[in-house]
Amino acid sequence: MAQLLFNCFAAFTVVCAAGVVLNKNVVNAAMCLLLSLVGVAGLFVALNAYLLAFLLLLVYAGAVVALFLFIIMLLDTKGDQQPGLKHLSLVARILAFALVAGGFVSFFMRSQLPEPALATTPALGAELKLYAYQLFTTYLLPVQVLGFLLLIAMIGVIVLSKKFAATEDAK
Amino acid sequence: MIAPTLHAYLTISALLFALGFLGVLIRRNTLVVFMCLELMLVASTLALVAFSRFNGTMDGNVFVFFILTVAAAEVAVGLAIIVALFRQRRTIQVDELNSLKN
Structure with a gap:
């Protein structure tokens, strides 16, 4: 199942x-x-x-x-308009495609991962508690940094999407 | 009754990542390129959750939390940049955004 x-x-x-x-x-x-x-x-x-x-x-x-x-x-x-591919970009694409394909072939041919058995997970309520515990103890600093990141992103988006008509008039 | 292995999950994750990578390479529309970037991020979160599940730790799952947050911020800023770009140049085709060339 x-x-x-x-x-x-x-x-x-x-x-x-x-x-x-x-x-x-x-x-x-x-x-x-x-x-x-x-x-x-x-x-x-x-x-x-x-x-x-x-x-x-x-x-x-x-x-x-x-x-x-x-x-x-x-x-x-x-959607995409498709003018003729430029020579260099065509070569780059073929090269990248070959790289991905090569990675896959080597992954299937000789990957040697240990196959761990499924570990037991806590029940749903206990799992949530564990998340909260980890976020507020071990990962407290990253949580704070992420808060600042979100604030900076918000301010950045506002600045980016603002029309600067006023400053252009002032010039 | 066999459960899917770690290898299966990692294969799906790698496939998703490769598809996203190819999308970034072959598509010309900046919005679609951006969607493919999201696809690559989701592929990496799938690998993290799978490793976390098979090792019995919560750290990978908590890390996926952070990735989701950063991805949300990234999408907001990226789309704002694309809109600003469109206002300036009236196009978002990758081929036509070549003002740094020469």
């Missing part, structure tokens, strides 16, 4: 991710990203990370993809 669910979600995720890459239409690509994220959330549930699955859906599928869709509609952009 677990294997079946894993196969379904994994195939769903990878197919939708391929949809993001291959779709010419930007809105369709964003929708494929949304579905792919739902698949990843399913894989998280299979890994007993219920809170992270919920957060992934909330933050990524809820906020990030919605933001992407807003920007797509705001910019009213067309």
Whole structure:
């Protein structure tokens, strides 16, 4: 049963991710990203990370993809226009593709991972408590830094998206 | 009844990462390139959660928390930059954004 669910979600995720890459239409690509994220959330549930699955859906599928869709509609952009590939970029792409393919081949041929058995995870309530405990003890400093990062990002976005008509008039 | 192995999860993660990487390489639209970057971030979080689950620690999961936060901030700033770029140049095709060339 677990294997079946894993196969379904994994195939769903990878197919939708391929949809993001291959779709010419930007809105369709964003929708494929949304579905792919739902698949990843399913894989998280299979890994007993219920809170992270919920957060992934909330933050990524809820906020990030919605933001992407807003920007797509705001910019009213067309999909990819395909003028002829320049020589150098074509070579670079083929090289990068070969690199990825080579990485995969070596991964399947000679990866020697130890296969640990599934560790036991705490029950859901205890798991939440463990998250909170870790965030407020071991990882207290990163949490504070992240708070500042979010503040800086917010201020940066406001500055970036502001129209500087006033300063241009002053010149 | 066999449960999926760590190797299976890492394979899916690597596949997702490779797809995102290829998307960054072959797409011309900045927005799609940005979506593919998100795909790569999610692939890395999947690997972290899988390692965390199979090793019985919480640290990977907590790290995914941080990655989600940073990704949210990154998306907000990146999209703001793309909008500012579009206002200036009226295009977001990667090929046409070559003012640093020469």
